[in-house]
Amino acid sequence: MKILYFASIRARVGHGEEEIALPPDVKTVADLVGWLKSRGDTYAEALAEARTLRAALNQEHVSFDAAIKNSDEVAFFPPVTGG
């Protein structure tokens, strides 16, 4: 699965893009956030603010209960600030 991070989330995670093999028990965006946070303090801190964390699935905004699969592209970012 391709995961993208933007803006303040990217800055905290330390990179803008990564490829992961999706674990079988990670079935939703919320599961993915939980799994990423379990990978270490950097992720735990970068994704800590649930109130301002937004997600897109294959370039469409989604809620955190959206189902995901290994071939998807998931992105995390703060609320957009516009142009």
Place this chain on the structure above:
Amino acid sequence: MKILYFASIRARVGHGEEEIALPPDVKTVADLVGWLKSRGDTYAEALAEARTLRAALNQEHVSFDAAIKNSDEVAFFPPVTGG
């Protein structure tokens, strides 16, 4: 007194500007319209449509009961159509 005509009024009167000596009994814009109409058919026809005749006194829109004097500039025109 300087009198100006614009647009369709000018086209019907046949000229855009004239100087007249204001007769003593012509005290308002309405009087002036009546006096001009008495000068001949061309004026009578050009100024006939009271509903769509507008006047300005010294470059300000005025109603027909506005008082005028010989040193004024009076203009007649149809309703503006904008730019």
Place this chain on the structure above:
Amino acid sequence: MVVRVQAEDFDVGQEFARFTQGRTDLGGVALFAGLVRADQGSVTAMTLEHYPGMTERQLEAIEAEARARWPLDDALIVHRVGRLLPGDRIVLVMTASAHRQASLDACHFLIDWLKTKAPFWKFEEGSSGGKWVDAKETDDEAASRWGK
């Protein structure tokens, strides 16, 4: 704050550049450029007449009113007169403000006024001859939504 009534064409890019050059306080510039519309091919030319002196004064007055209503950093009105052909530029309104809404609303207000209340008269030429354009009531409604 500038108002110009002229027979010559204007250059939108040049006016925009002059308007914004060297400024770092403008959040945005709203602009409206009116063009002569062919109206399904029936209008072949349009002549705009104005009342020299009175027209400029009224344009300056409405610009002052826009400045009183909205926090504008600058405003420009350029209006052409004389004979124009389909596709020709007629009028340019430009407003600048630190705030997007102010510049947009002021631009909208000014062009609504210019299109309805400004002392210009239009003579249209078409395939069936020429005629003076009558004032339109729908346009008056557009201007009236700004209240007073």
Place this chain on the structure above:
Amino acid sequence: MVVRVQAEDFDVGQEFARFTQGRTDLGGVALFAGLVRADQGSVTAMTLEHYPGMTERQLEAIEAEARARWPLDDALIVHRVGRLLPGDRIVLVMTASAHRQASLDACHFLIDWLKTKAPFWKFEEGSSGGKWVDAKETDDEAASRWGK
């Protein structure tokens, strides 16, 4: 109907000329150009980040929505990304219609959306360092007045 997200600057005059060239069916062109504001000297630079692919798709979708809501003859959105300095151009919206109100309302709608809902993120640099800009609620209100 064109949407461009680019690092390069745009030329308002050139875009306007390209937009109107050879056309006699446009009553008017409404335009909004957003500029980087220095904000009383505290902002020294601003960096705009976007989501390549998703951002363009969302811009195309909002342009399609504007076209569905108003009788537009054409629309253009150009949005810059990357590091910009005070006074730099950020965004250009241009709409053309036979009808003045349609072009103005559509332009206003598009820029309100772009300024609030478009997937861009801003990083501001100032005398006291840099920070990611938080989403503003007043801007959301501006966009929400267009309903859905």
